[in-house]
Amino acid sequence: MIDTTRTVSRRTALAASFAGAAALALSACERGTLTKPAPADTLSLFNDNPSWTPGYHAAGTELRRLGGYRLAPQAVPNVSNYQQIVRMSAQTDSTADLVKWWNGYRLRDVARAGILADVTGAWDEAKSRGWCDDPALRETFTADGRQYGVPLYKSYYAVFYSKPVFARLGVGVPTTWQEFLHVVDTAHARHITPISSGGATSWESSIWFQQLVNGLDHQFYLDLAAGKRSYTDAECRQAMGVWSDLYRRGAFSSPDASVSDLPGRFAQGTTAMCLHGTWNTGAFLTAGIKNADLGAFLLPPPPGGTSSVVVESGVLAVSAKAHKRQGALDTARTWFDPAVQRAWTGFLRDTSADPSVVPDVGAVREVAAQVRTQRPAQAIRYWEASPPVLIEGNVQDLSAFMIDPTAARAARTLASMQRRAEKEWKAWKS
Structure with a gap:
């Protein structure tokens, strides 16, 4: 794992030392480099899990229907390399529109470096629509009182x-x-x-x-x-x-x-x-x-x-220097929509931040039912x-x-x- 808790100058040094590896990994992405915007109706999504590509495409179909944008996932499967590349590309024209990340202190670490965009409005809208009103979960997406990502899953x-x-x-x-x-x-x-x-x-x-x-x-x-x-x-x-x-x-x-x-x-x-x-x-x-x-x-x-x-909750974040920043911000808001969540969790076979969306999988339904009836206190991983x-x-x-x-x-x-x-x-x- 990389050192993610040091100062900006330390991050700069790390970026320089890993620049060659980053360039190599970026050139290996399935859709080429990220130095140019994706096609007009497409948002690039940088992530570390190639096996999730069909799920991103399924969610992207609903996102395009609702908001006009589909997803073009690009994966670097080595987690350490992935973290390094995201950090190094974030302040350049090589960043993706959307980034998969982690919540809690790992999110705060990159948020305070200016890598991610504020998506507080997405959480406010989800709460007003009854899609997700989970203060404890929301806190784990928070840095300095603002939210810097939406939940991929819960x-x-x-x-x-x-x-x-x-x-x-x-x-x-x-x-x-x-x-x-x-x-x-x-x-x-x-x-x-x-x-x-x-x-x-x-x-x-x-x-x-x-x-x-x-x-x-x-x-x-x-x-x-x-x-x-x-x-x-x-x-x-x-x-x-x-x-x-x-x-x-x-x-x-x-x-x-x-x-x-x-x-x-x-x-x-x-x-x-x-x-x-x-x-x-x-x-x-x-x-x-x-x-x-x-x-x-x-x-x-x-x-x-x-x-x-x-x-545990993964993060879908908007790059601060996204090629299509407004489209990415709108997509973060649309991600909470139950139609998108059903498509995504149907592939992932896991629970959603929206408690009303549960895939038709016995084991997951059993856990969701226990959470609903027992109402256990929840703690971040x-x-x-x-x-x-x-x-x-x-x-x-x-x-x-x-x-x-x-x-x-x-x-x-x-x-x-x-x-x-x-x-x-x-x-x-x-």
Whole structure:
């Protein structure tokens, strides 16, 4: 990952050092360079996920019908390269009209550099039309009181489970922590991996950390992410203790497990569950898991915890120097329209920022129904919840813990995370 929390002069130095790589990647885009405007009815969309191209085209069909513009997605699949290129091209004539990004502190980082346009009006219109009135989500798109992007999706971190495996084990969807532990123990006793959980070398090491801290104490999680509490506080120690206990029970797969292998493991009946964002639903279905065989539920909190859920939302942003700035701004407003959202989420098979738009996918509908009835407190995903350099360093510490999930390692992990927090919060505020 790149360093995204330093000063403008640091960014300038990074831009110079990566200029050659950026030029090479831009020249490889499916529609050539971005130095010229797209055709009259087209907006260029820079993103990091080539597999989403059909979804962007589907959404673009509705956008063109409603507002006159379709989308021409251009993808750079390497995330690190993508971030570098967006930053370097943003102040030049090589920028795209629209950019896919991340919310929270990652959005604030680029917004304060002047890379993105203000789209506050899009949120105001969506609220007035009843399409999206979600103050907590809106705050994660905010820098200095203004919004700099609209939500591509709104994913919940839920437990995917294999319905055939649950039936074979004779267990139901757990509604308490003790019932969840019963599922874990039953699967382990039958030589089925209870939970597939990777992260030894990736951001996914933060998934169970965020889940347990937020589940044990939602307000503490928010304060921790905001730099108001310490990683060595009792709440974090308790969360790491619960995580260690799950390892002791044999709950998890090897930490080098890959999320791309999950559909195969579900199909083979060798694993029962996986905690992940609902944006991953499509990967299961595309790989051949039947809709009727895939379920999902919100993980019950550990004893003494609170009803809460971690939320992730991608960002559709307008480049400050977009070739078709007004068209891009109008498209950001139209993106909230339910017709566009139905086309987009129908492809993505995930939930929308508009709670009335839910794709016809069983697992996603199950999660949406739980959110609607339980109304859990919602927290931004850890990856976007604090300054990027802090998160990226802490993710490495959490990966090391997953390889050696002992109490001693947990204590060292939290101490290291806190030292980094003190340093990086000071750098962020300077």
